[in-house]
Amino acid sequence: MRQPKIIVVGGGLAGLMATIRVAEAGVPVELFSIVPVKRSHSVCAQGGINAAKNQKGEGDTTQKHFDDTIYGGDFLADQPLVKRMCEAAPGIIDLLDRMGVMFNRTPEGLLDYRRFGGTLYHRTAFAGATTGQQLLYALDEQVRRHESEGRVTKREGWTFLSAVIDDAGIGRGICAMDLRSMEVKTFPADAVIFCTGGIGAIFGRSTNSVVCTGSAQSALFQQGVDYANGEFIQVHPTAIPGEDKLRLMSESARGEGGRVWVPRNPAEKRAAKSIPEAERFYFLEEWYPKYGNLVPRDIATRAIHRIVYQEKLGIGGQAAVYLDVTHIPRETLDRKLEGILEIYEKFLGVDPREEPMKVFPAMHYTMGGLWVNDQDQATNVPGIYAAGECEYQYHGANRLGANSLVSCIFGGGIAGPAAVKYARNVEKGADATDSGVFAREQKRQQEMNQALLSQQGSENPITIWKELGEIMTEHVTVTRINKGLENANAKINDLQARYRKMNLSDRTHWSNQTLNFARELGNMLVLARVITVGALCRNESRGAHYKPDFPERDDANWLKTTRAKWVNNDIQLTYEPVDISQIPPRPRRYDAAK
């Protein structure tokens, strides 16, 4: 039998899990990543990973995890895969435990669990407050083992440019660029799994890492891979503002008892610690007595915006609220939250064990992503799969905290075997594909590079990118008004025109980061429009998508998935029904128990 070959693009949790599964099936796998995979953005996940192990005897079940996830996502998620994920989650924890993840333990030596947003159960396993890092390392180590035994070939320091798609519309491999030599090369594969993560850079500043540009997803979209629910963007309620990055302060701070508040008096001048209890406004606890500080992220974020912009109660008149853990014993903080408290201390020079942190919401996650089916992570282009944050299944209109790590590992875990099965059964493999198909794609990409390197003008890519970020953050995050969205769409169009007048300040052919960034920026602009146009058309409020002019969820008209297609070099939105076969939609409210 012909030996198939698989490519995985992206080495975060989803990509590594897919790689391991392909390697275990005995199929050679080539793993592409911009950064050494151990430096992938998954390391930034902090609080934990959900699984209904019922380790605290609360009567938690996988069905309750499933219900919390669907309800938390405001019924926009297709239900079959979410159900399978929640059922698989306890097994995923066991696997990670066997791989040696140093999860926090109970006195009995069992895994400890904490509470997270959008649930009333202790369902979140954690390793301090650096759980993503710990999980990524465990998978990285397993991949390194497979690599040393010859089953995995890593290509770190390569960036994905485009898929190779033949005339029959079948994916046959990828075209990538070596970030040192700037060589553009094609790599045949019978199936490719994309695990290219988040899109934070489209919003300029976010909690995401530098590589989270969405460039790969956008490139694929422009080659005919559909993109779903792009308008659903999660803004995390608690982050530390910064000029280069908005640094996340994990929901686990609240899971361990942290409280969010502002002074009741907007003219308050005293230091936080000297403000008496009665003069503090614990607005989440007051507004949402059942879930309190652990309401889902979209709810908490809107509440903070209301406090700051409508009630004018931001600390010292600024866009900030207190996230207070000073009442929690220092020993507990150091054992369970050290990783994030250390970040606050290092970047602000203030010890959050002593003084309440000042935080504000920040763009954090995309629920939308490449369209994949509800069975095995296949996109609409045969031979192309997607898993992890870059695809749209699992989180509906709002993701629950600590569900991203489990969705990455579950999605990657089923994409691997699915790609193997497809590759083994495909009638004609990549090696039998006409070499002209590869040469054509390579030439197209080389020409795009050449065009950027030779074009003349006065625009700078970083300036365009900063403006894009400002537009997106202002109009396409927490509160969306149609006029503002139209405005944003027009402005992005202007930026696309200016993009063609960019002057690259680096025209060299060795480790040219400016050229690479320019390529990414072009793709960011397209995806920004997918997000904006999707938001503009959806006239309702659902999960993270909030329009004050359409404040209610509208199931009659909008209980459907947005599916963007690239037709004649433009975005075309189509809609398809949501699979609600398991849990019928019901109103979503967190001020009372559901």
Add this chain to the structure above:
Amino acid sequence: MAEGKQVIVKVKRQASPKEAARWEEFALPWRPSMNVIICLRDIAENPVTRQGKQTNPVSYDSNCLEEVCGSCAMVINGKARMACSALVDQLEQPIRIEPLSKFPVIRDLTVDRQFMFDSLKRVKAWIPIDGTYNLGEGPRVAPEVQEKAYPLSRCITCGNCLEVCPQVNENNNFMGAAIFSQVRLFNMHPTGAMHAKERIQAVMGRGGIEDCANAQNCVKACPKEIPLTESLAEINRQAWKQALFGWLVG
């Protein structure tokens, strides 16, 4: 540049591995809470030196910008550290930025740290599981073991401990403290301990634990405050034990 507070930055530039290094100086507008990454981005947006000469943006590695990915290690004012957590207001000016010197320079501040990942392979820094299919829960671990192991598992492979180590040099293949600390981590895990011998075998010989000269610079340079000298001592102990035991049963 107009009046207003400035940040003066000197960057060691090198166009490619074959070309000679040179310094360039930049004057950037000061803002509150600037870090070295923001300085490098400012230069990319306006790549003009303090002397008014047009130049290229500086090539550098960065990713998470919160000291958890290990990408942006460089030498700042003579000290190996992460650029993201190097706050301008805490640095003496002019701020001198250079690439790590113990790794091959690719361009400007980007270096090739593949040696570290290869070393992790050499010492088998993993738990050899049978497979990812469902085999039930992992072994129980006492909280005090977890509390010892977890700090070791926060190593970000930044390379700062190699940069400051006198034993990491052209004449020596010393793997560096980070790697031995990982050996300690895996040998501490109940399943990992079953294969401790293989790892200890891998740290004996060229570049191995006996090349540690106990300078103790590593522990001071670690941005994650990992007790690296404890790890070195522990691995040294395990290596001696294994050598002695091996000789006894010879």
